[in-house]
Amino acid sequence: TAKETARKSTKAKSADTSSITYSKAQIKQSIVKHLHSTLGTDENKANNHAWWKATSAAMQELVLERLRTTQKTHYINDTRAVHYFSAEFLMGRLLSNNMHNFNLFETADAALKELGVELTDVLEEEPDMALGNGGLGRLAACFLDSLATMDLPAIGYGIHYEHGLFRQEIKNGAQIERPDSWRHYGNPWEICRPESIQEVPLFGYVETKYGANGRVKKEWHPGNIVKGVPWDIPIVGYGAKTVNVLRLWQSESSDYFNWDVFNSGGYVDAQRENIQAETISKVLYPNDETRAGKELRLIQQYFFCACSLKDIIRRYKRAHGDDWSRFSEQVVIQLNDTHPAIAIPELMRILVDRVELDWDTAWGICTKTFAYTNHTLLPEALERWPVRMIEKILPRHIEIIYEINHRFLSLVEKKWPGNNVIKAKLSIIEESTEKMVRMGNLSVVGSFAVNGVAEIHSKLVKENLFPEFEALWPGKLKNVTNGITPRRWLKACNPLLSELIGKKIGNDWPSDLTRLNKLSEFADNTTFQNQFMKVKQKNKEALAAEIKHLTGISVDTKAIFDIQIKRLHEYKRQHLNLIHIMALYKRLLEDPSYDMHPRVFIFGAKAAPGYTLAKDIIFAINKVADKINNDPRVNHIIKVVFLPNYRVSLAEKMIPAADVSQQISTAGKEASGTGNMKLALNGAITIGTLDGANIEIAEEVGDDNIFIFGMTVDEVTELSKKGYNPFDIYYHNNEVKAVLDWLDTDYFTPGQPGALSSLKNSMLSGGDPYMCLADYESYSEANRALNIAYRDKSRWAKMAILNTAKMGKFTSDRSIADYVERIWKLTPCTVE
Ligand code: CJB
Secondary structure, eight states, rough: OOHHHHHHHHTTGGGGGGOOOOHHHHHHHHHHHHHHHOOOTTTOOOOOOHHHHHHHHHHHHHHHHHHHHHHHHHHHTOOEEEEESSSSSSOOOOOOHHHHTOOOOHHHHHHHHHHTOHHHHHHSOOOEEEESSSSHHHHHHHHHHHHHHTTTTTEEEEEEEEEEEOOOEETTTEEEOOOTTTTTTTTTSOOGGGGGGGGEEEEEEEEEOOOSSSOOEEEOSEEEEEEEEEEEEEEEEEEEOEEEEEEEEEEEEOHHHHHHHHHTTTTOOOOOOOGGGGGGGBOOOSSSSSSOOOOHHHHHHHHHHHHHHHHHHHHHHHHHHTTGGHHHHHHHEESSSSTTTTHHHHHHHIIIIOOOOOHHHHHHHHHHHHEEEEEOOOGGSEEEEEHHHHHHHHHHHHHHHHHHHHHHHHHHHHHHOOOOOHHHHHHEESSSSEEEEEHHHHHHOOEEEEESSSHHHHHHIIIIIHHHHHHHHHHHHHEEEOOOOOOIIIIITOHHHHHHHHHHOOGGGOOGGGGEEEEGGTTTTTHHHHHHEEEEEEEHHHHHHHHHHHHHOOOOSSEEEEEESOOOHHHHHTTHHHHHHHHHHHHHHHOTTOOOOOOEEEEEEOTTOOOHHHHHHHHHHHHHHHHTTTTTTTTTEEEEEOOOOHEEEEHHGGGOOOOOEEEOOOOOTOOOOHHHHHHHHTTEEEOOSSSTHHHHHHHHHOOGSSSOSSSOOHHHHHHHHOOOHHHHHHHHHHHHHHHHHHHHHSEEEEEETTTTHHHHHHTTTTTTTTTTHHHHHHHHHHHHHHHHHHHSHHHHHHHHHHHTTTTGGGGGGHHHHIIIIIIIOOOOOOOO
16 A cells, blocks of 8 residues: 555665765865855854854755755656645754754764864754744644655645744743744755746736637736745755755735836726735734634735645646646645635636636546645634635635535535525535635535544544535545654654664664654663663753753752643643642642652743733743742742743753643643654653543553543533533632632732733633633642652653653654555655
């Protein structure tokens, strides 16, 4: 099967098969050459930033050679390729990963040492490429890594945001957003490709024409045209055989269009809308799991989809001319959530209006080309665009969407004759006071496959979100459980553990993660337990130094490092963690001999700038942290740390040092989670609910090696049906009551009583929508059990080892193999 082929192709490879090898002397020479002739400086003047650029340029030389070979090979073999459409790619830093994938990390390290430079310092100079918000964007980045590693022809398409996700500062406990300028001083990886610029029409009106044959022809007269300039980021696979591309579009104003308008006497069409073309790719919307509903956001989506489709079609035509019959054999487009769903009517427009195919032929091509991944069930995240907005920006597309819907509803009528309730529910157009286009429904109707991202999530997509679709098209809804790349999330970020693993079981695990299972044999071995925990200890010491550096807070490295890192969202329940920390604090104040192992609670989280309660939670964490950290009665036992500006490169420092991984979302709300996988892979024990991929992690590691608590999905549903009243818990649990009441005082915010009250209100009068209080008791019990388990050094070490050992399933190589087998039907193409 395709899956086996894909698996074989990865298993067969390891980094030392790289076709390009460089000696230490050659690397050194190349770095110095770039220092001189690319940067115009020299060894004596160069600072770490210059060394970073020169080292990156030296690597990029090798990268580009493999890129050329890959592209030639794919062209000659006329390969079918996957085109991953995503508004977000959260790439992080590239230098360290590229070095690892070329198996040149150690050599480069040694070369730089001879030049008197520390590679670790050089790596710190690289700004993160933060062109994404969270899990969805990082998943896209991990997938690109796996696709290249598995020699699969693939291209990522997205937006070349000038400003990625905002930089977070904390001032007096509150989040402040600052612009992120990741390419302000140049980016050594990206290549501008002016030869592949595309033009994108916007606004204007549609003219209906009648051809001689009586055929109706639609002509869109755009009111505006913008240019899309492609920037290519090479994606190096592990072993550096295949180098694929991430192509990001930057918007620019189209000169000739403005010139035209000018020449026609400054005539401005009544329907012409002016947008500052450059603003389209200016900034990433910082909302995670909420739709922005802003016109510019829709324009961003259409902009990158239109550029990408034109690019794909140009490449297809070069090989196949005007023969459209093979298009869907060569091209599969994966829609990363509904953000690129407008690509469906755009391809229809091209095929019907430009190529002049009949509707059914065009629709046949479309529905064999697109596949859609759903990443969330949260209603506030499901995109709906006002019909009026689409009409204005994309007048032809709204007609096409109506036509798609009309034909689709005839199908619904056949299946459920006369059933208007089902029709209203499935319709792509929502007939509310303001008519809306449901992008999820459009995506399901226009795709040949739809998938969720973990078993439980896919089940809920099938049963709750799109139940009738399953009846209409049995088998179309599938599951592909998420994964993470072990190259970045173990090999590169945790060198000490990687080395220990290598010594024990060999070095094949990065391309075949199931091999980690061999570590299970040593889980009871005292020597190995000691070695494993010694690595953890060293990583904790490194993180402690970083915490000191970033916040000034000293932490005890013998304490439990308990980490919750993810976007700030009520459903992720950082506030459940916080009220439990407050309860521990209170227990210690009331009973100084209260028995608990010292514990450092570490948070990292950005809140969407307009999400007030999320920002209030950050503020509360910081205020509680201030109080506890400065209270000599308890600060040798509890510390609370909020690390500002959580991002990929900070995650790489935190994850290797974690003892405990907090994955505590309300059951049914976290589609999968991927941080849970990264932490467990690095030997952290999960305390978590039966939600998303936690369920599958629990299956892999076994009940003894994870702390599961809280309601199941069914119990959550049952409680909501019955009617959940948080006051019932408030009045029956003294600890909960005391802690919530504490938030109303000025204990944590001296002189400002009520500064934390919004948190209490959300969990009481606000109805506690994510049921923190309902899960509190169970969470508290799980924490007690965890505390006891940590005291038994050998038991804990065994648990940690087994967590690492059992993470094989969660490599993104397995996710990609599943996509290849279940959806994409791709064949690997070896690049010699
Ligand atoms: N996800 O990061 C986002 N943003 C969204 O708008 C919707 C979902 C996350 O996607 C990840 C990758 O599939 C999931 O692991 C995570 O549960 C989900 O919240």
